[in-house]
Amino acid sequence: MSWLLQAEDAVGTVAGGGVRGRYGVLQQWGRGGEPWVLDVGLVESLRFGPPEGHADLDVAVALTRLLYDDFVAHGTDGQGRHLDDENVPLVMKAHRAVLERLALEAPAWPFRTFDGPRGFGTYWRNNDMRGSWQARRDCIEQILGPARDALEGLQELEYERLFTKGPSGSFKNLIFAADGAKPQIVLRDAVNNDVEIVRHADACLVYTDPLPPQGLTWRQMVAWWMKNHQPGTDEKVAASSLYRRLYRSLDSVPEQLLMRSYCARYAEEGGLDLPALIPQVYLHYDPYTRRSGKQTGALHRQRMDFLLLAPDQSRIVIEVDGVQHYSRKNLPDNTGRITWTAVPRLYSEMVAEDRRLRLAGYEIYRFGGWELTEPGGEKILESFFTELLDRHKKPAV
Incomplete structure (x- = not known):
């Protein structure tokens, strides 16, 4: 048998x-x-x-x-x-x-x-x-x-x-927080996987310092900001300036609420040593786009809404989904009212990319923009971040 x-x-x-x-x-x-x-x-x-x-x-x-x-x-x-x-x-x-x-x-x-x-x-x-x-x-x-x-x-x-074996590949750089035109990126050295921003580099931030074993904290992000953008200033002033710069890159009211809810923790005891919440992170860049700006279909998500590099070496992606993630806007009707039509293909592309990221070792959480704009949205975020940070604390030695 x-x-x-x-x-x-x-x-x-x-x-x-x-x-x-x-x-x-x-x-x-x-x-x-x-x-x-x-x-x-x-x-x-x-x-x-x-x-x-x-x-x-x-x-x-x-x-x-x-x-x-x-x-x-x-x-x-x-x-x-x-x-x-x-x-x-x-x-x-x-x-x-x-x-x-x-x-x-x-x-x-x-x-x-x-x-x-x-x-x-x-x-x-x-x-x-x-x-x-x-x-x-x-x-x-x-x-x-x-x-x-x-x-x-x-x-x-x-x-x-x-x-959950952790993300594949090694950390090289972060391109994030674009607050203007979308950066154009090329692969400058395919052997060493070096990328270069050839247009609109001034609209985004690039973090290239080595990633410590305990992840990337808000204190380390502030130190990087002081060294590269505000030399000679003190930590408190630099932290405020960096926060405002990151906040400008956000696309929607729900994203802004999420960032405010998380970053309020920086002011608490030990808050500077929390993982930094990094907005609008370019995950990959697809140079093969049509003149209309639509993607070819090879890559359906070029950037993450938010990224946390946690003390347990997890890479945590947080997405805030507006109606455009799963539907298309219709032309105004005769009263001027705007409506949307569900597009199953958009949803399928989104979840397919989620699967790819999970298999690569990323942890992904999604919020509907609607739930964050309803009463109680801030409470939802506070509870979520409390549980998330507890789950991804630095492992005991």
Whole structure:
């Protein structure tokens, strides 16, 4: 029989004999569609380590699901159980061993079997759960819920380790905050990937200092501004001047609200050492544009609305989407009213570019311009930035 570990509903799944089950490496399916039977030898071996090719986390999730489903089934209509009084203690022991290897607290079982003096049935009759299936479900949730939640947390960390490997490539420069004509950029040296702004360089800012391991803070941005644009001034004056310069590059009221909401944190204790919020960052430049100014379709987003280079080496993109991101403006009607028509292609191009950036290691968050202009928009931003900064704090040494 061949075994294939897959993911299904956050549970390791084994497909054997062409039939897919729910409980990972724990089950075997008989030929001809016979019901599955517990591999007792395998379960006993789990107390000493996971089976070859599988991880303790997958096994723990499968055991938790199996115990949860079977005890809930026994406490309700009695249908759908896979275990019996002889093998359920074996599963409990294996479950405890696997959780302990994961440094998680194992559940304290007040019963050891389904029936009999030490069974679940006796327990619910002695604890006022005779007439309530829900009370019995709640009992199992109280016992196994903490372990399940802890395992889900480990799965999330594992997902991040697998799929959030950080951005590809190395930092070379930032071209950002254009407050006039769009800069025209050429690749001056293809070997070293050096770019040069050949027109409208005075309308944008270019940061070329080395990027420190802890990301790019507001204090470092201010120091760069003082060195290159306001030599001889003090930090407070330079910070105010740089903020005003960045603010001028913003295109819309929602973007302005977002920047004000974040940058207010710079004035708080430790605020200078927060990641700098960098607006209007040129991600790439497509020189192949038609005379009309429309893109060829090769690159659908040339710049990000905002970028944070966080202490944990994450590159965080924040986008504020106006109606132009997913629709086209119509000509005014006979009353002068302006309307918009949804264009699925625009939306598809936007999400396709999001996928590309995520695969390159960027973290992307989107706000609808409408939600930021409604009452409560500022509160939405404050809560978001509090959670975001907490998530991307400098890793503990």
